[in-house]
Amino acid sequence: MKFDLHTHHDRCGHAEGVIRSYIEAAIAEGLQVIGISDHSPYFAEEEEQPWPGIAMAKSEFARYVTEVLTLKEEYRDRIEVLLGVESDFFPEHTDIYRQIYERYPFDYIIGSVHRSDGVSIFNKKRWEGLAKAEKVRQKELYYDLIRQSAESGMFQILGHIDAMKGYYPEFSAIQTEAVENTLRIIGENGLAIEINTSGKTKHCGGWYPSDEILERALFNGVSVTFGSDAHIPSRVGDEFELVKQRLKEIGFKEWVYFRQKAPVAVKL
Template sequence: MKFDIHTHHDRCGHAQGKIRDYIEAAIEKGLTVIGISDHTPYFSSEEDHPLPGIAMPKSEFKNYVNEVLHLKEVYSEKIDVLLGIESDFFPEYVENYRSCFEPYPFDYIIGSVHHVDEINIFKKGRWEGLTDKEKIRTKETYYQLIERSARSGLFQILGHIDAMKGYYPAFSSIQTEAVEHTLKVIGQAGVAIEINTSGKMKDVGGWYPSNEMLERALYYGVDVTFGSDAHIPDRVGDDYDLVKEKLKEIGFKEWVYFKEKKKVVVPL
């Protein structure tokens, strides 16, 4: 059993290739399950497509769902195609997003915090000029948002939970008890976190989350899953076997994915 629950395609405007290309790549790499999880539209905006190059327009959302469901049938004898989505987490718009998801048969929804203090977490230079106290406050705000996403009941999986280190590796060394507290909350909420291998494409050059965070996640009984966060088909399943071995090393016995929003447990 080999799976990847986090992939994108050209609808979001910053990934390459069609959904079919990611499914074909998954089959070629020997995956048994492939999750399609492009970025949600900005449902809270009055505009159809407020940020081209970041997310799909609202008018494409139904087409996205229908295409995945169609390809699920087309490839049913070769691979299990799951309908997922990666949703931004904006606490003030949780119910708006929930109502947009409810009509559709999602296998899972990934909740990701991409904005802190209304600034994208990957914006280069966002840390410049901040005092140590301000850096701590920013990190704590990030984890408070992740906690709230875990408690929202909207998500089965939380995406890349230390991704703020992507273009600022020193993020990991900012000391705060917020990380520990957040992992405890995630464990209590019964939400999974992904090991996301796309960090290797950024300055930090590694996975999300760090090995240290995974050790604490294990302590708090947090379920883990795998996502390449592929934005090109060639990255589907990237580092799957390495992640699997590292999880065994840390002490995990199993990992999970979700189908029809029900947890599927896979022994490591």
């Protein structure tokens, strides 16, 4: 059973290809389930599309949902298409996002922190000149946002939970109890974390999250799922089998995908 819950398309402004291209790529890769989860608009901003190269326009959101649902029906005999979205998490705007998401029949919502302390987690300059104590503080701020996202009740999956290492691999070595505490909260709230293979496209290489975090996730009863975070169709399902084998080695017995916001367990 092969699935991929994290894919994008050209609406977000930084991915290539239309939704159909990702579905066809999934079929070619032998997947039985493909989730479409493009970046949510910035719903709390006044502008229609404040950052065209990052996320879709607000007016495109309903069209996005309609297109996925149409393709779900069209491909029903060839592959299961799931309606998802990758949502930014801004604690001060949760009510706005929640009210909008409740209007649509999502199979799952991925909650991802892309900005912490007002700066993109992928900003290559954010670590320059920081003392050790400030680096610890920045990591703790990031994981506090992830903790809040786990407690918000908005999401089924948390995306790339150590992606701050993307352009700063040293991030993983910053010691703080915040990671363990956040994993405990994630487990208590019954969310899944994704193994996201797009880390290989950044300076850190490899996947999000690290093996160390996955081991602690298992200890804390956290479910796991798979997402390529494909921004080009050819990356759909990328390294699925390698991830599956690694999870077995760590000690996981199953992973999950989501249908109508309910987990579907798949034996590893």
